Each structure stands twice: as C-alpha cells, then as structure tokens.
Amino acid sequence: MTTRIRSFVVLVTAALLQATIFTEFRFLGASVEVLLLVTILAGYHGGPEHGSIFGFFASLLQDVLTGAPFGLHAMVYAPLAVGVSSLEDRLVESRPVIYGLGLGLAISIGTALAGFTGLLFGQTAITSSLLINRSILAGITSALVAAPINKIILWSLSLSTPGALELRIPGK
C-alpha cells in the first residue's frame, strides 16, 4: 500500500471517528478534534509539504461534517501543518510530556483560529467565551487520545520516509 492510499485510509477513518464516537462523547460540550489532530501529526512527522496537502483534505472533510463553507478550515489547517513541521527539529530531545503539551497547545490554537475564521465568515453564534472555552477543552481532550493516532500516522508515513522517522521520535 502506498503512502497516498494509507493517508486516504487515515483521513476517511478520522472523518468517521469525528462524525461518530467523538461527536457523541463530549467533555463539557467539547469534542476531540480528530481531523485537526491528524493534520498536526502529519505535518510534524511527514514534513511541511505532506502536512499541508494532508491538512487541506482533512479540512475539507471537517467542512463537510460541520456544515461550514468549503475551504474555511483549510485556511487554518494547511498553514498550521507547515508551522508545526518546523518544530520537529527543536523537539527531538524533548520528553513525552512536552510533546503532549505542545500538541494540546497546537490543537487549541488551531481550533481557536478555525472558530475565529468562522466568525469572519458569518458564523455568528460563536462568542468569545465559547471560542476560548472550547478551544482549550478541545486541546486537552485531543492530546489525551493522541498516542494511538500518532502510531497510525507513523504507519501511514512509514513507506515514504524510511529511517527519517527515527530522528523525529526520541527514545524509540
């Protein structure tokens, strides 16, 4: 199976998880942002180009699921994947807790930016308190489920970047 097919499988699975389990099981109203999570992990492990393309398609699926106009989430997901990819060199020697915090922060920022972009494009029901509250909770909940999803992303990339992955995961 090629990397593209594996990435497609990951995207479809993430979209189904987002639409089912993670929509139904919410924590204080906030749900895990699976599609944003896979975008960030794809950018981190796969590099800026792979991350941005992966993030673009993930964002289109997010638009479909949330009923947002096509392209709204892409304005955030693709640049965020590129931004996160530049961090991988700096975090090589970091501890897992730092990764978790970084991931949670990235997801919170991504969720907040997506909400803010929605606000710019007429999604008037988003208040500032809702934006902050949900972004923080989404970051925390998404970071908690990141470990198994991280392995799936590594599997999807394992054909395209042999060996390089070892440099990006310290302690393994």
Added chain:
Amino acid sequence: MAAPGPAERSRPTLLILLAAALTLLTLQVRGAQPLDAFQQGIRDIIGPVRTIVDKSTDPIQSVWSGIVNYSELQEENERLAKELAEVRGEVLSEEADRELLERLLGEIDVPYADLETVVARLLGTPPGNFGSHLVEIDKGSDDGLSEGMAVITGAGLVGRLEQVDRERSVVILATHPDFSVGVRLVESQDEGLAKGTGGYEIRLEDGVRLDAFIEEGEVVITSGGRSRFPGDIPVGKVTDPDNFAEYERIIKIELAASLENLSFVNVVTDSGSGS
C-alpha cells in the same frame, strides 16, 4: 547554489492550497449549488454509519453523560423541582393565558395543533466544537423534510431546519443569532421581526410602533403571511415590553418552548399557506 530546504519547497504548495481554499470559500459563500450538493452527498454516505454507531453506543452514551454531566444533572434536578413549585402556584394565570390564546386562535380559525408535522428525535449537537444553538434530528429529506421548515413542540416554536440530509437534519434554534421570524403580539396586534440573541431569549426589534402599549406577559405568535413559517404558532411571552423607548424599541420575549431539555420535536411539513 544550495538546494532549497523542505520549508522553502512547501511554500508554493501552501500558497496554491490557500488559493484553492479561498476560491472554494468564495464560491460557496456566493451560493454555488454543486459544492452544497457535494457536501450533502458525502454526509449522506456517512449518515448510515453515524446512525449505526449512534444506536449501538446509546447505553454507553448514557453512562458517559451521567459521569461527565453529573453536577449539571443535579443542578437541573434542583432547578426543575423549584420550577415545579413555582408552576403550581401559577396554574391559574397560565390557564387564563391559555384560554386567551385558544380563543384568539379560534377566532382566526387556524388551529395550531392541526398543522401537518413529522415527529423527529433529537440526536444531539452536530459535529464540531462551535455548533451552539444547533441540534441534529433523526429525520431528513427521505421523510419529506426540506430546508426552512418550522420546528415546534407542543409548547411552541423551537427553530427551523437549516441543513437537510437524507437521514438527518440540523435545526437552527430560535435563540441562534442568525434566526429570525415574523411575529405578532396577540393583544396589540402589532407585528414585527423577532431575532435570536445567542442567549436564552429572542428580541423583537423591528416593526413595532414606539407608541404601542404592550403589557408584560403578552403572548407572541408567528405572523404567517410572507414569513416562511405558518402563522399562529406560539412563540413566547413578552418579558420586557420597552414601553418607554424613545428611538429604538427592543422587546424581549421568553420562548414558550424549553430548548434545553428537548427530546422530540415536530417539523411542520405543511406551510399552511394553502389553508
């Protein structure tokens, strides 16, 4: 000359993707039908999977809800007990209001209860973290629903259908800032446009005369006519008539239907225009 690094190589890709996103966004905001149809098609494919997972995880969801929302459930229980005590003391005035409403509805000969409706079960909030004032129901275009239809309960207006897929639909609640409905004040007969506020109430800002005397507690119903909703659906009661406004009158209305504890709703499939 050194070869460009990964970050530099990705810049053109990112710019192309952003341009594509902006193009799609512009097209859809301008109402490009193929994009809407494409989105709906994908949701229709995912729909059956969602239904299966939803039904199979119902018991687990109940347990999860009990754990995560325990304090909220406790507060709700206390609030409901308090409300019940208050309601018992207000039965007489409520009955008087109901009689007035029934008499007025009878006069115009369009009984609110006779509307043709489809009963739908509430599924929860739609995917995503910012779907506030939106709920999903388990009926869609296969059941004869279409966008813009009024959603009601026995108590009154709840909202309207915003997004209709084959097996499920999204309801925009009356409290959503994008929601608006033509209403009429039953006693004064003034009409205007009421809008959601993003809070628990709706506001009547346009249409009502500055000098019209409106009593607190006056019943508000949908006006029908050119409005997309059938007329005479109870909306709520005036909580602040703003009788002394000088330039701009803002009348606050408390909704008759409780939007917090919905389980089943009725979608009005007959606009009533033919009656």
